[in-house]
Amino acid sequence: MASRKKPVAKTSSKAAKKTSIKRKKPVKKKPVTKNSVAELAASEKSYRDLFNSIEEASYIQEQDGTFVDVNDGACAMYGYEKKDFIGQSPAFLSADNRNDFFLITEKMKKAFEGIPQSLEFWGRKKNGASFLKEVRLKRGYYFGKEVVIATARDITTRKRIEEELKESEQRFRTLQQASFGGIGLHDKGIIIECNQGLCDITGYTRKELIGFDGFNLIAPEWRATVSENILAGYEKPYDVEGIHKDGSRYYLEVQAKNVPYRGRIVRVTEFRDITARKLAEQKIKEQNARLTAVTDELKRKNDQLEEFTQIVSHNLRSPVGNILTLLTFLETTTEDTERAEYISLLKESSLTAQQTLLELHEVLKIKQNKQIEKQYLRFDDVFRHVESMLTARIAETSATVTADFSEAPTILYPNIYLESIFLNLLSNSLKYIHPNVEPIILFRTYHSNGCTVLEVSDNGVGINLHRYGHQVFKLHKTFHRHPESRGIGLFMIKNQIETLGGEISIASQENKGTTIFVNFNKHAHDESAPAHRSIDR
Amino acid sequence: MMNQRQPIVALIDDDKIFQLTTLRMIQAARLAEGILQFENGEDALTFLKDNTDNTDTLPDYIFLDINMPLVDGWMFLEEFAIIKEALKKDVSIFMISSSIDPRDVSRARHNENVLEYISKPVSREKLAQLLQYQPATVSFNLPD
Numbered sequence: 001m002a003s004r005k006k007p008v009a010k011t012s013s014k015a016a017k018k019t020s021i022k023r024k025k026p027v028k029k030k031p032v033t034k035n036s037v038a039e040l041a042a043s044e045k046s047y048r049d050l051f052n053s054i055e056e057a058s059y060i061q062e063q064d065g066t067f068v069d070v071n072d073g074a075c076a077m078y079g080y081e082k083k084d085f086i087g088q089s090p091a092f093l094s095a096d097n098r099n100d101f102f103l104i105t106e107k108m109k110k111a112f113e114g115i116p117q118s119l120e121f122w123g124r125k126k127n128g129a130s131f132l133k134e135v136r137l138k139r140g141y142y143f144g145k146e147v148v149i150a151t152a153r154d155i156t157t158r159k160r161i162e163e164e165l166k167e168s169e170q171r172f173r174t175l176q177q178a179s180f181g182g183i184g185l186h187d188k189g190i191i192i193e194c195n196q197g198l199c200d201i202t203g204y205t206r207k208e209l210i211g212f213d214g215f216n217l218i219a220p221e222w223r224a225t226v227s228e229n230i231l232a233g234y235e236k237p238y239d240v241e242g243i244h245k246d247g248s249r250y251y252l253e254v255q256a257k258n259v260p261y262r263g264r265i266v267r268v269t270e271f272r273d274i275t276a277r278k279l280a281e282q283k284i285k286e287q288n289a290r291l292t293a294v295t296d297e298l299k300r301k302n303d304q305l306e307e308f309t310q311i312v313s314h315n316l317r318s319p320v321g322n323i324l325t326l327l328t329f330l331e332t333t334t335e336d337t338e339r340a341e342y343i344s345l346l347k348e349s350s351l352t353a354q355q356t357l358l359e360l361h362e363v364l365k366i367k368q369n370k371q372i373e374k375q376y377l378r379f380d381d382v383f384r385h386v387e388s389m390l391t392a393r394i395a396e397t398s399a400t401v402t403a404d405f406s407e408a409p410t411i412l413y414p415n416i417y418l419e420s421i422f423l424n425l426l427s428n429s430l431k432y433i434h435p436n437v438e439p440i441i442l443f444r445t446y447h448s449n450g451c452t453v454l455e456v457s458d459n460g461v462g463i464n465l466h467r468y469g470h471q472v473f474k475l476h477k478t479f480h481r482h483p484e485s486r487g488i489g490l491f492m493i494k495n496q497i498e499t500l501g502g503e504i505s506i507a508s509q510e511n512k513g514t515t516i517f518v519n520f521n522k523h524a525h526d527e528s529a530p531a532h533r534s535i536d537r
Numbered sequence: 538m539m540n541q542r543q544p545i546v547a548l549i550d551d552d553k554i555f556q557l558t559t560l561r562m563i564q565a566a567r568l569a570e571g572i573l574q575f576e577n578g579e580d581a582l583t584f585l586k587d588n589t590d591n592t593d594t595l596p597d598y599i600f601l602d603i604n605m606p607l608v609d610g611w612m613f614l615e616e617f618a619i620i621k622e623a624l625k626k627d628v629s630i631f632m633i634s635s636s637i638d639p640r641d642v643s644r645a646r647h648n649e650n651v652l653e654y655i656s657k658p659v660s661r662e663k664l665a666q667l668l669q670y671q672p673a674t675v676s677f678n679l680p681d
Contacts, residue, residue: 321658
């Protein structure tokens, strides 16, 4: 038994040496049997093992903080040995001036009274390094004595990560808020996060936007495009239309990028309100369109002017040239009969020149008379009037002349021009009837691209446009061996129509018939060309 | 030159007075053996096509107007270029028109079948000069 007792006593004394003196006292006071000493020693060992097995640093302290016992965790945390702690106050573990001991004393007191406490403590290791630990204080019993049990965890790393995270988030938020655009993070359209810019652009609050379907911020007709771009992971900017919370639309440039976020891929999208830019673009486009219209108008005017020069050049020069030649003939002849012939021819040439001058004057009058008075005219009235003027000719040719103005019954136009147009077109159709076909002539009006169009079609001899197309509306151009062909009518009405911003064109086939199209306000509306071939370029 | 046969001239012009005065000038100066008159290009083309082999009736010179009803001067030239090879005679064409439009002048000059562009009126002297043109000298006077 002695051999059994010895190691126990040895252990006990060894333990007693290491633990505090205070612990020894109750043991001494208590009457001990050999058995109870052994039990006590066993119990103390169990306690020690348990105490050291706790990973966290643990301290047994008196109410004033004096260390009674510490475990291996505490020793490891500071790098001191257990004996260095015993009897010391916590001040020796403190990093300089970083702990509020007044508060710590208060908390110790409260813990001792039975109210658990927690605090943060800046410790200093034996090697001088400071660290932050989180300490929990609880009342406990240590071998029958009331103590404060303190457990501590080094939270320096956690704290640093927390700080860094906070700082990084702060930086991110600052950047995000400073951005002029609206930035949103979304997962398949559902907004996860956004900045103030997005709120400003869309009119929603941040609270409203988070969890909101971002597609609602895009105009319906653009959603398919946006959806396609999301699926394709498209990363370049593109323009769509956005819808504000109040329902108004605005021009929007969107640019997005896929980014990893919490183990999945989400999309960072930036919204830029480009209304100002778009409006400026539109303004430029409008100005451009106006300039193009003016250019076209000038080009038309120039073409008309060139044509006019041509007419003057040719139609006046030929009778005048003849007069000069005839005068030399007259000078050199002595025969009276010849002289009489030349004088008669001189008269003829003079009359031709005068006639041409009158016609050109008429055209000039038309060109200058842009502001000619217009009135609301019923096509039917004008048609009836012209028809009555040509009654004899219609009866002669037994032509069937019909009219249908139901689609476009009226027009604002100068009466004399419209009459002139109807008269020329009807008499042309009556003039060039096919000898073997019963003549049918149809007048009708309709609207096309916002313009009023008159269509006059006949089943007459027609004209080979491939050969004569370039001359149809020129002065003194005739394409038929017809005694009444003078080549004035179409030229005159072309000038009337063009002066008022219209256009005349022709479609025809030899022996099949001719259709004349008069678009009264083609250039006034700036519409696209009609589907048929336009002759006068 | 004196012993040579006088040429045949074709006038293609719708201007009756030009036809008359030109005819009289050519006759008076005895510049031609025969004068053919057509009031438009179509009639002239029909004549040429009907007489491709007939060197006695085909013209040596053509005075061609530009502005005419039906087939005008330009259209005549287009057709002429096609039938030219079939003609048994070298036919020289002068374009004679009232037009002084530079576009007309330039267009005539660039047509390989037009020897010269002359604007009306045409004097007797000019007529005589034109009708004494020899193909060899002609090519010399041609502008590019």
